[in-house]
Amino acid sequence: MKQIPVAILGATGSVGQRFISLLDQHPWFKVVALAASDRSIGQVYSKACRWVLAEPMPAWARDVVIVSAAPESIEARIVFSALPAELAKDLEPQFAKAGFAVCSNASSYRRAEDVPLLLPEVNADHIALVREQRRIRGWSGCITTNPNCTSTGLTIALKALDDAFGVKKVFAVSLQALSGAGYPGVSSMDINDNVIPYIGGEEDKVEWEPRKMLGKLNSHKIDLADIQFSAHTNRVAVIDGHTVCASVEMTHPVSPEVAARAMSSFQAHASARGLPSAPNPVIVLRDESDRPQPRLDRMTGRGMTTVVGRVRPDPLFHLKFVVLSHNTIRGAAGGSIYNAELLVSEGLL
């Protein structure tokens, strides 16, 4: 199979670095361009970027010369966007109009009615919005988005429960990793021996994004799921891996054992299985009393698997459990790549 040329927008940041790392030796995609902000343009990647991953920078990336994040600078079929939201808002439509499939990690278009907010395991069918999007906007390309990193693992776990028993109310408290704030991101003076009980805009995202993903495709739009969320979001001194404590009220309450089984046996939508980045299994259940833990479990399934543990009764709702998801792999770059794979396999490229 001939590889599909792809580009990365925002390639020097921490999510951009994950794109480069995950696309190294990707069976379908070949990175042909790296774009970043004005001050980096014209530099080779190894000079322009302060690499923060423990995995070394792939050798091919070192000497790539950074180009500007403009459609005319780039020849590719897919662009992966790790742009800040304010830039994404202007630039992503320019790329979509110019015929690129934009697989975006930015929040700018997650709430647009004709833009799919995708977790292929959960709502691969929502990708049908792309056709509507092209019709309405007259684009030859498209924009697809993946959710914020804290919603990711939580929504995957909830999907398994919602399919089986119906989910009505969710209380979620996150303990989020530093890499989610980018680089330089959180000052060491703010987080060593400390917790920051606030992440700007995050609670609002966690209370809304899962409702779209768990919603139903209804002809040309998504009916939001009738689930109520309450979220508290916190930053803790962890490099990678977001932990979420969740309590859930269900339409048809079941025992923790039955709920756990529903999660561990959960399968992705048929169209989302077998793609190169598809996690298998989608959810791993840990039965130790003190798992999942970010340092030990974040790389489960090469960082694409959602890890759930401590499934137990909740005195107020029905179930309590803990969800862990790798925030820059499943929750960011890996998620966008998985979306791109779905676009390809659905013939939407």
Added chain:
Amino acid sequence: MKQIPVAILGATGSVGQRFISLLDQHPWFKVVALAASDRSIGQVYSKACRWVLAEPMPAWARDVVIVSAAPESIEARIVFSALPAELAKDLEPQFAKAGFAVCSNASSYRRAEDVPLLLPEVNADHIALVREQRRIRGWSGCITTNPNCTSTGLTIALKALDDAFGVKKVFAVSLQALSGAGYPGVSSMDINDNVIPYIGGEEDKVEWEPRKMLGKLNSHKIDLADIQFSAHTNRVAVIDGHTVCASVEMTHPVSPEVAARAMSSFQAHASARGLPSAPNPVIVLRDESDRPQPRLDRMTGRGMTTVVGRVRPDPLFHLKFVVLSHNTIRGAAGGSIYNAELLVSEGLL
């Protein structure tokens, strides 16, 4: 005023060290004996103890010779107990029977019907149980207890809300400090770059202890408060200071502003004000978007004040907020000392 002789049981552990630090230059109490486990007996304190506080060991403590934790080894009026629960269960009644007032940080008797579980700001009137306890058990001494460190700040904040508006349901998720696990406690291999989403027995305590403290004294016993709790408890890489994210449903819902005002203007029970360890104010409200934080706020009011912030609407219940409390000061040693002061001022010594 002549100082009251006091002793510390479990003096070498991390809570025992806080007792020593807080009782240094206490206006009412003078430490006359330090007791610890067999392997320390006969050694001077500075040799027997691995001091873990940033404040230096008081000079007077260095050369105190450790005695055994037995009534016959100690001449004092009050014993502060930082014993492990299993030891406390046997030893504390021996001291109470022998005429000592035991002010305990251990969990062994918190649920006993005739033992007050005290936060003087919250339920100073529950100290009346001491008379019942003496009557029933035939003790000349007594046992009073303070709650577990995670319940402490949460219960103080809830008391302000319950008095003013009625509290019905509480979701609470903790991010707890390392010092709460004692010394050596948590392995560095378990917590660096990590979160442990489990603390043995803790969730059960947080779901029960506040109900007793917020309950009503009804002739000779406490009617548990009719409030439902759901708790998730987590360990994070913070030295001191427990953070709790709380969502609260109230009988009479009010705006976050009104709720915040009720908390910041909350006053301790009259009998609990003006004691040497009484926090003043009881609760400090922070209005920054990202506070309280353990490193910056734990020493508010010399570690005895409860700090609340981020009071905001909750989409599922009525209110969301964050509570911070110093776990080894207000939540442990300082709490026991405050209880002892209440015993003295109520003439129950």
Added chain:
Amino acid sequence: MKQIPVAILGATGSVGQRFISLLDQHPWFKVVALAASDRSIGQVYSKACRWVLAEPMPAWARDVVIVSAAPESIEARIVFSALPAELAKDLEPQFAKAGFAVCSNASSYRRAEDVPLLLPEVNADHIALVREQRRIRGWSGCITTNPNCTSTGLTIALKALDDAFGVKKVFAVSLQALSGAGYPGVSSMDINDNVIPYIGGEEDKVEWEPRKMLGKLNSHKIDLADIQFSAHTNRVAVIDGHTVCASVEMTHPVSPEVAARAMSSFQAHASARGLPSAPNPVIVLRDESDRPQPRLDRMTGRGMTTVVGRVRPDPLFHLKFVVLSHNTIRGAAGGSIYNAELLVSEGLL
């Protein structure tokens, strides 16, 4: 005694904050002005500043309106400078010319021949350079400087050894705290689960500054001490407190015990004793095998005392030991204040 009005330049940064904290209730000095960069001017301090100290911001500072760092904006006798070196270079002479005594923490003038580089315990007599400085430069004010934070504790320990036995060669490797890099300073992504074996310009300072301070005042200038230094400097995940591992070759070798005694009995120059910020003792010797440690020992003597431990034989030179010094107190703000006190007591204001 009427208090002397003082101002702080660079008041919003982490060293500026230490100045404010340490000058709270200072017996001689009263802060009358806070200056910071353009974007803060006109704001009240509590809004302009991201306070990073565990001690709360003094109440008086909250509503002080920030002024510009220019002589005409400030009425004071002393200005404490926590400016970045490049700004200090231009601004400090303007203040000195306008009659202010500038007590600077910046590196800009440490190597100027007529500017004293002061640790009052070590070289209080070097303050005589101020007269020469005024003569040469025609200033009514003056500039005094304190050394970089890593040199501070090391030089104090070496002074005790040099006076008694002569020091010839010094190997020094630092493990430096995060607060030394200011705020936001070091990214959490760079230091969690990590060490950064490089601090820009630092090794050069540690290899030169002690030679000036240990040098001799020779009529109107300092003869650098004939001691050779080799330094490696590292950043580690510690909030406050710089640890230095040192190996020392001496003219008159002595046993570790004799060397330790020389350090623990070291006294400041007579003119530097009894000042409000003077550490007493100057050096504390710890005899445990694993001390000093930054978290446990940095606040010794309210952060002004140098702590030394592990004095033992060195197989290559003569002595090995470990020095700890609080980098933003003794090594920065506290050092500048101590220098100002010396200026006052020497009648040089």
Added chain:
Amino acid sequence: MKQIPVAILGATGSVGQRFISLLDQHPWFKVVALAASDRSIGQVYSKACRWVLAEPMPAWARDVVIVSAAPESIEARIVFSALPAELAKDLEPQFAKAGFAVCSNASSYRRAEDVPLLLPEVNADHIALVREQRRIRGWSGCITTNPNCTSTGLTIALKALDDAFGVKKVFAVSLQALSGAGYPGVSSMDINDNVIPYIGGEEDKVEWEPRKMLGKLNSHKIDLADIQFSAHTNRVAVIDGHTVCASVEMTHPVSPEVAARAMSSFQAHASARGLPSAPNPVIVLRDESDRPQPRLDRMTGRGMTTVVGRVRPDPLFHLKFVVLSHNTIRGAAGGSIYNAELLVSEGLL
């Protein structure tokens, strides 16, 4: 090729876990037995072991039943020893006598005259001592050892310099990772926001072990290298990866560039190249000003490559540089496995 059966002594500890992880899918070796202390015997490995590696436990290990660390319990050709030194002292000779090749990570026999202390890149020829050992002790098996983890990277770097220019004096200061202390090892209360400037017995090892490895095989024994060492060893809050700051005096001083080139072009002894665990290259030189760093560089060459950076002039000696080595891979389990591969390839099994 038929796989050689191997066993692991001390399989549940943190080095034991690394053996299991590194031997997973090893081309030559197949783990047939896991031995641990009495309280684990009879349990399956997944229950007996608190797994602390970020890499998941290999599936085959989960259900292996732990046996006792005695020759009669184990059928294998090679035993890898991750035993504590006091146990290793008694047990390893029993295994050697019984015909096993013991590849030990313990310190017990490193200084024995007839036991090779091996880094195959450095002194593969010292393996000839095995024949002498068998002759003297009458063993059919043998003991080989690898050095302590701090000496490992340092010695490899020094070998490159010593071969080319002659090394005379070395000053070395370590910043060591937590995993080197095993599990539970260092208490989180001791290392969060802290440095521990002491590791029991470590400085003595770093000052002696390199001299044996850099020494010359002289008929039946090793003449220690005539190099003097001074070491300071420190524990810092890093999970894996020991950083060493080194200053070196050479017989034939060269510029940092020439020295760096000698290190980066250094090749292992011919007999040690091409083995499954052989690092290639042996040493990676980083030219950034702030590298190597443990989090970013420890996994270079799957944790077997030594990383050197900051090669620069030293004002006292000739060269300064920084060495990083993965302490539980190259410095422990990986080193023992590499030694075993050398034994096999030299026909000494």
